[in-house]
Every structure is written in structure tokens, then in C-alpha cells.
Amino acid sequence: MSTEGKMSVKNRARLALNNDFLRSAVRFTTERLRSGKIQASADHGSWDEWRERGRQIRLHTIANLDYYLTQFADNARANGVHVHFADTAEEAVQLSLNIAKQKSAQSVVKSKSMVSEELHLNKALESIGVEAVETDLGEYIIQLADETPSHIIIPAIHKNRYQIADLLSKEAGETLPPDTSILAGFVRNKLREKFLDAEIGMTGCNFAIAETGSMVLFENEGNARMVTTVPKTQITLMGMERIIPSWTDLEVMATLLPRSATGQKLTVYMSGITGPRRDEDGDGPDEMHIIILDNGRSLQLGDPEFQELLNCIRCGACLNACPVYRQIGGHAYGGTYSGPIGAVLTPALKKNVAEWDDIANASSLCGACYEACPVKIPLHDMLVSLRRRKVEAGRGNKLEGLGMKGFAAIMNNSKRYRAVIRLGKIGQKLVARSGEIRLKAGPLKGWNTYRVTPTLPKHSFRDKWPTLEQEIRGGLQNMPSGMEQRLQNIMKDRNKGGGS
Amino acid sequence: MSSDSHEAWLAELEAASRQKQETFMNGIASKLRRPRVTNRPDQPFRGAPDFWESFQWSSEERISMFTQNFQAAGGHVIHVADAVQAADFITNKAEEMKAARLLMQNQPSLLALDLQQRLSQAEISVWNDQPETDWRAKAAEADFGIVEADYAAAYTGSMTVMSSANKGRSVSLLPTVLIAIIPVDRLKTRLGEIMSDFDAAGREGLPAGIHFISGPSRSADIENDLTIGVHGPGIVYAVLVDSW
Numbered sequence: 001m002s003t004e005g006k007m008s009v010k011n012r013a014r015l016a017l018n019n020d021f022l023r024s025a026v027r028f029t030t031e032r033l034r035s036g037k038i039q040a041s042a043d044h045g046s047w048d049e050w051r052e053r054g055r056q057i058r059l060h061t062i063a064n065l066d067y068y069l070t071q072f073a074d075n076a077r078a079n080g081v082h083v084h085f086a087d088t089a090e091e092a093v094q095l096s097l098n099i100a101k102q103k104s105a106q107s108v109v110k111s112k113s114m115v116s117e118e119l120h121l122n123k124a125l126e127s128i129g130v131e132a133v134e135t136d137l138g139e140y141i142i143q144l145a146d147e148t149p150s151h152i153i154i155p156a157i158h159k160n161r162y163q164i165a166d167l168l169s170k171e172a173g174e175t176l177p178p179d180t181s182i183l184a185g186f187v188r189n190k191l192r193e194k195f196l197d198a199e200i201g202m203t204g205c206n207f208a209i210a211e212t213g214s215m216v217l218f219e220n221e222g223n224a225r226m227v228t229t230v231p232k233t234q235i236t237l238m239g240m241e242r243i244i245p246s247w248t249d250l251e252v253m254a255t256l257l258p259r260s261a262t263g264q265k266l267t268v269y270m271s272g273i274t275g276p277r278r279d280e281d282g283d284g285p286d287e288m289h290i291i292i293l294d295n296g297r298s299l300q301l302g303d304p305e306f307q308e309l310l311n312c313i314r315c316g317a318c319l320n321a322c323p324v325y326r327q328i329g330g331h332a333y334g335g336t337y338s339g340p341i342g343a344v345l346t347p348a349l350k351k352n353v354a355e356w357d358d359i360a361n362a363s364s365l366c367g368a369c370y371e372a373c374p375v376k377i378p379l380h381d382m383l384v385s386l387r388r389r390k391v392e393a394g395r396g397n398k399l400e401g402l403g404m405k406g407f408a409a410i411m412n413n414s415k416r417y418r419a420v421i422r423l424g425k426i427g428q429k430l431v432a433r434s435g436e437i438r439l440k441a442g443p444l445k446g447w448n449t450y451r452v453t454p455t456l457p458k459h460s461f462r463d464k465w466p467t468l469e470q471e472i473r474g475g476l477q478n479m480p481s482g483m484e485q486r487l488q489n490i491m492k493d494r495n496k497g498g499g500s
Numbered sequence: 501m502s503s504d505s506h507e508a509w510l511a512e513l514e515a516a517s518r519q520k521q522e523t524f525m526n527g528i529a530s531k532l533r534r535p536r537v538t539n540r541p542d543q544p545f546r547g548a549p550d551f552w553e554s555f556q557w558s559s560e561e562r563i564s565m566f567t568q569n570f571q572a573a574g575g576h577v578i579h580v581a582d583a584v585q586a587a588d589f590i591t592n593k594a595e596e597m598k599a600a601r602l603l604m605q606n607q608p609s610l611l612a613l614d615l616q617q618r619l620s621q622a623e624i625s626v627w628n629d630q631p632e633t634d635w636r637a638k639a640a641e642a643d644f645g646i647v648e649a650d651y652a653a654a655y656t657g658s659m660t661v662m663s664s665a666n667k668g669r670s671v672s673l674l675p676t677v678l679i680a681i682i683p684v685d686r687l688k689t690r691l692g693e694i695m696s697d698f699d700a701a702g703r704e705g706l707p708a709g710i711h712f713i714s715g716p717s718r719s720a721d722i723e724n725d726l727t728i729g730v731h732g733p734g735i736v737y738a739v740l741v742d743s744w
Contacts, residue, residue, distance in 0.1 A: 070521070154724075212703040228709075251690070251692040255691075284708050
């Protein structure tokens, strides 16, 4: 991944754009999920009130994270869970390996966990001779292909059934037809054996309920239930921000998450696991560990521009809504998380804008991600903040900086501005043809390679302003108070120096 | 490894974890630029929006909406008057599908269905009624798993099963077909009506496993093509019973 990360987003996007199957599969899948989401949220009604409620619950929990996390840890321990804390990915990996060694594990079955992807845990387990088996159908497929997920909800979005049949045939030792139900049937049987053989089951965590120390998993296949029911030891990897206070708060998350992810009213399975099996129970794990991971998350705390990033419930709605993701797919983002959330989360978690700044530019800032987000994270504002921080850190493009300085000098003075426009109107005669400039050289190269620059009009906005002003005078609209407040807050934070 | 040395290993991890927890939490407080929050904070918004809490369907509406939603997710719904009709349904289904092995939760009302009498050819097991049996394997080889749901929610088309000594999690998970009895007085309108019971029960009142089930196991991971029965049961019958 790190080498992939060093390639620029433009190069990775170019690879993706040349892959016709990938492009049409991504477009088809995101469209299916997006229209499902739009339908489900409209059917449910009062969607914005639910979003606002979800946002409020997440804001409150994160603002009091030390309290709720402590409460969760206390309750989970009282349930008999072994709770661990890890500052870094390396610490979480060490804890996991330590448990696997202690249990003399040969095999670990896993259900989908983005935290595990962050840790690159499968490779680490393999390095000590432990087989790690992904059991979500899509995750299993990309594990066989030795690839990473390209979509948070549909990880194998980029593979067609023929490629999948090839991969599974190798595993089966016989040729399987490219028929979905036969392929899925093979995986069901194959993984049944794996579930029954594995010493350890490993899961992620969608939500952790502080008041009862329970962990909650949403899924459709039943593999997460298998992983938490069959093996003798369960390890759960959990981002430190996954907390919600109560089960009634879970109703809000259960309303927002499946509808936003796939358009379902609820995933087929939603499981709340409260500790290892009770002594008298006939199944469930004997021993249960929960590893709570920071890995850059706490860097967002107290940062007015990025704290809301921790509200994310990992639904993928912003990917499906994003015009850039829909063209280039997940791998072009180069990190564990893709799409708009990945474009912000990857540099934010690494606190390394320099290395990851290019994906902050892989956005049109249209705000579709914010519109789609079930907890109203202003991702497009965050992308702008990332770009600003890069410039403030002196890592901006020098030429661009010079251009901006010149722009500021012109815009600050109406006489200069008028003079430049007059010059422009004369100058453009050299390159304009019937109202368009197509010159692919100099500062116009980047833009004109894919688009056409319109010429300056005969009558500019400034020329028309005296008449327009008269028209508008009648009924001037005020900005909605919420928007005005938000803009003012951003300005306040910026003046306080929040942009370091 | 002896169990003593394993306990010692766990104790060592525990001590390290408690120590780490302090720095972890202090780190959070310092990043938030305030002292540690040690008293329960006032929660300004808890649970669903207020208007939602008063939303209620009539019993008829609950039954019809549950049916509609559960069927839309690929499940089957049967509505019967009493336990005898429920037993008839299970018997007929087992014969029709040639089910050889049935596994059911150890619940008095399920035992009272008298399935052993009705299906003399089939092997019928009752969860966890003998200590020496490998119940995991029993569940994995069962054609039918039969459970009694603790709750259901019409709005999402979901049922809830809670684990205990007599109610294995595997019974609703490993068999090929799941048959769930839902007494209609346990069918609520909203998820929140169920959740509030869990909040009221508190940590000590909750079982290890609480599972909401909203249809057959499914996946769309291969070319968006819907596949049923990937890991969990691919055929699910919800049997609504008026008087149970």
C-alpha cells in the first residue's frame, strides 16, 4: 500500500479510467446503492431530522469521549471481556499477534473490519504462520486476488464474475462456472470448514454501547455471526470513536446506517454481543478481547475543522454520491479508506498532508458528499481546509502561489482590475475563435486539455451592475441563519489559528 | 498451556491495559483542552427524535407491515391462530422439504408442539439438553432450526432472538432453514420499543448474544447479483401466532 500511496492520484486515476469494466461496474454499483439510499430515506420521511439527531448523538459522544470510553471499558470488563488500548497500528498488531500466539492459533476467521485493513493485519498474522481467512464473500474474493477493498460496502466491486470464477476455481481445484449461486455455494461450503476449524474469530465493530459494554455488528451474510459464535476466542478491533451511549441511541444509528449504505430498512443481521458466553450457554466464545485503537483518530479531537470526522459511521454514502469516486473507483485513492471520506481521513489520520495532499485535490468540492452524509459531516469544507493547510505549511505550488499573489494585487484595486480586463479583451483576440479559447499551452494547458475557456464577454458583470443593482434593491434575500452561523464559526476558528 | 499460566497471562495483560487506559483517556481530555470528564454528562439528545417516540401502528397494521417488509427482504411470513396450527405448518413444511434433522430451542412452548410425535421419521434435537453432545455440529447438520422470537419490529420487518443456556445462537444461524415463531403480542411497531427494554435491563440483564434477523442471509458481492443463503439460513419462515 505504501508504494501505491507514493504514486500520484492522477496516475492511479488514469489506470482506473483505462479499465472499462471497473468504470462501468463502479458506476452501476454506486448508482444502485445511491438510488437505494435516496428511496429509503424518502420512504422513511423526516430524513433531515434523523440526520440531525444522529449528528447530535455523535457530537455529544465525541465531545465526552473519555467518559463514554471509560464507561464502555468498565462495563465490558464487568461482562468478562479483556479490553486493550492501542495508540498505534503497530501496538494493535502486537496485541493481536500476542493473543494468537498464546492461543497457539493456526487459523483466524475474520469478518469485515476496516480497522483490520488499517493494520494490514492479515500479512502480520501470516508472518507468524497463522492463516487469516476473510469470510465476507467480497472480502474473501479480494483476499484470494491479493488485493484491497475498493468500496467500503461492496469490496470486490471491481471484479467481474469470470475473474471471480477463476479465483475460486483455483481454490476449489476444479473449474467452477461463472454462475453467482454456484460460486457463492462453493464459498459457503469452503468457509463452513474454516469457521469450524479456526481457533480465533476476529471482527470489527460498528458501534459500542457504553452503558452496557456491548458491541454491535451490522451485516447481511451471517459471517460476522459465525465469527462471533463458533470459534473459542473472539477478538474485536474497534476504532476509539465507535462509541454511542445507549441502546436507544442505537435505534438512530440503525435507522441511518443501513438506509445510507444499501437502502435497506435494516441489514439482515444486527447483533449485539455483550461479553463472552455465559457459563451455562451452549455456544459463543469462551474468551473475548476488544482492542480499542487510536491510530491518528485522537489527532482530530479539539481540531475545530476536523473533529466532526470522528462522527463518521462508515456507511459509504459519500462514495456513492461522489462524481469523482464514481469515475475512478476506490483504489485510486491509495489508502485504506476511499471516496470523499478517505480523501479527508487518510491525510487526517496520518497528520501528513504532504504525502497525501493530492487526494484532497481529487474532488470537485460540489458538496454531494455532505448532502449524502447521514451525520452531516462537512467533508467538502474539510477538503478546502486540507488544501489551505498545505499552502500554509509552505507546501503549495510556487507558481500557483505567485499567481494567487498577482490575483490578490489585481482584485484589491478596482483601477488595476479594470485595466487588466481591458488588456485581456485586447489580448484574447490573438487566441480566441468564435467565443472560445482552445490554446493548450502556458497557464491554460491544464484547463484546456479537457475543456474550453470562454472568452471575456463584451459586457462584463461590472458593466451590467448599475442596472442589476436597481432590480435587486426590491427584495434582497438574507442568508439562512444556520449557514451564516457556520460560516462565521469557520472564520472565527481560522482567526484563532485553528488552521495549523 | 496450563490454565493457571493462562490466567497469569491474562492478569498481566489486564494490568498493562489499566495502566494504558489512564494515559489514553488523559490524552483524549488534553486534546479536547479540558479536564477529564468523570461524571455522567447530560445527554441533550438521546434516542430517536421526539415525534418518533409516539408513532404507533395498530395490531393489524403491525402484522401487515411486518409481513410486507419481511417478504420484501426475501423471507416468508405465515399467520396462524394458535400453536396447533403452527405445529401443522412446521410438520407440513418438514415433510414437503424432506427435512431429516430438526433442531429447536429448549422452550416449553416449542416442546409442546409435539414435533417428535408428528414427524416420527425425523431426528429432532433440543438445544443443550445433554452436556456431552457437540451442539455446534448438531446445528451445522440440521435442516431446520426452530426458534421462538423474543421480539419483532414491524417497521423494519425484523425479529429478535436472545441467547441463553436453552437458546443457542447457532440454532438461528447454522441450519439451512430457519423457522421462527413470533407470538403477535411480541410484535412492536418500532425498533426503539425493543431497545428501551435493553436499556432498562442494563448490563447485568443482557444475554451474551442479541440478534436481530430481517430475512434470509444475502450478498450482492458478485457483480451486484443478489445471492441468498451465503452463510446463514437461505430460507426463513416467520410464523406469526395469535395465541401462543
